[in-house]
Amino acid sequence: MKKPLIIIISAFILLAAIVVFLRLVVGGDEDTWICSNGAWVKHGHPISTQPDTICGNTTNTNSATNTNSASSVHIVNDYKTKVVYTIVAPEAAEIAAYENDCRQRGGTFHTCGSICEPSARICASVCAYTCDNISE
Numbered sequence: 001m002k003k004p005l006i007i008i009i010s011a012f013i014l015l016a017a018i019v020v021f022l023r024l025v026v027g028g029d030e031d032t033w034i035c036s037n038g039a040w041v042k043h044g045h046p047i048s049t050q051p052d053t054i055c056g057n058t059t060n061t062n063s064a065t066n067t068n069s070a071s072s073v074h075i076v077n078d079y080k081t082k083v084v085y086t087i088v089a090p091e092a093a094e095i096a097a098y099e100n101d102c103r104q105r106g107g108t109f110h111t112c113g114s115i116c117e118p119s120a121r122i123c124a125s126v127c128a129y130t131c132d133n134i135s136e
Contacts, residue, residue, distance in 0.1 A: 034050055083107070083130065085130065087129075089121045107133050107134040109131050
């Protein structure tokens, strides 16, 4: 009777240790600052103060390949191979302008893409209108 109880308790302790390991080591830093929509946003309870660096790029730096003016197609972040347009649900005409801009860039348009740069290790799970797979 004692042997099955020891096995169950050992299995429970092992499972708890695996969960703690995954959360702390594999899960990454949950208390940090994330760049979202051109502004630094708290994620969890970061120890450090808000970063002093500029968060994202709020202007269209690729206007040479964009027939729309920079003011008509607002770009939150331009990562060379990926563009984040907005996380706010736009009007139908704006969606068409985003699709057109993405097509001119030779990319793939998404209505629920990631807001983070392609090489990001930690990223908030937020749907954004994006264009990725842009050739440099």
